[in-house]
Amino acid sequence: MIEGQDGRDTLEFSSPNRSALTIPLRANPHSDLFMADAHLCRGQIFERNTIMTIKASTVPALAISLAAAFTVSLPQPARASNITPPAVPHDLRVDPAANVPFLEGHAFGTQNYICLPTDDGFQFMLFTPEATLFDSVDGKQIITHFFSVNPNPSDGGKIRATWQHSKDTSTVWGGNAIPSTDAAFVKPDAIAWLLLPMAGVQDGPKPGDSILSVTTFIQRVHTSKGLAPSEGCANSNDVGNKAFVPYTADYFFYRKR
Numbered sequence: 001m002i003e004g005q006d007g008r009d010t011l012e013f014s015s016p017n018r019s020a021l022t023i024p025l026r027a028n029p030h031s032d033l034f035m036a037d038a039h040l041c042r043g044q045i046f047e048r049n050t051i052m053t054i055k056a057s058t059v060p061a062l063a064i065s066l067a068a069a070f071t072v073s074l075p076q077p078a079r080a081s082n083i084t085p086p087a088v089p090h091d092l093r094v095d096p097a098a099n100v101p102f103l104e105g106h107a108f109g110t111q112n113y114i115c116l117p118t119d120d121g122f123q124f125m126l127f128t129p130e131a132t133l134f135d136s137v138d139g140k141q142i143i144t145h146f147f148s149v150n151p152n153p154s155d156g157g158k159i160r161a162t163w164q165h166s167k168d169t170s171t172v173w174g175g176n177a178i179p180s181t182d183a184a185f186v187k188p189d190a191i192a193w194l195l196l197p198m199a200g201v202q203d204g205p206k207p208g209d210s211i212l213s214v215t216t217f218i219q220r221v222h223t224s225k226g227l228a229p230s231e232g233c234a235n236s237n238d239v240g241n242k243a244f245v246p247y248t249a250d251y252f253f254y255r256k257r
Helices: 033-037 056-072 076-082
Strands: 009-015 018-024 099-118 121-135 141-149 159-165 171-174 178-180 193-202 215-225 242-256
Touching: 099 141, 121 242, 159 193, 159 215, 171 215
Parallel strands: none
Antiparallel strands: 009 018, 099 121, 099 242, 121 141, 141 159, 159 171, 171 193, 178 193, 193 215, 215 242
């Protein structure tokens, strides 16, 4: 616990791989991080050291095999035409005339909460998600999800929901989230579905490392569990208590058509 520049006590969290996050010990439930800012395949090298003679009858089979191998090795964005946008509440729709889904991932992780005082008493507040997204086709890990500072200068150093690709480390930060708890779509014991516009992107270290850099919108749908606990944050003795609540969800990433 440290004293902030405005005289209020704050909690500071840090990890070896991420920047420190400082959270005030007086939070406004109507402007917490969740509502305001949210809620690593290589090609193959073939060497030809000898001259080989291939019978004419084997050429068609070889061509088919090579074509199949090439198709399987295509990066996920090349399969964008195979991704069907999910059915969502009206407020979470993405304009299909201007945007197309290019990547889909199924997330397993936790919604991480901390007990803080508010104007109304005490409440668990989301301080970061920690989740891994897996490819919906082959089941491989494709993205990690967490909160971090958006490096976009126009965003004023805000902490935003972050997705980093596991292959090329390209990253996208989500803007202010539009949530929905529409009972026709969202389970009563699950966290809200979300639509987030892109608030910032960053390429990976090498030319062409830009899988997530083309993102325009992100949807979080098909959520399960993840809600803040109803107990354990009732008085000043509970301030600082943390809760790591398991959740699952599907995330859809869109780019310009």
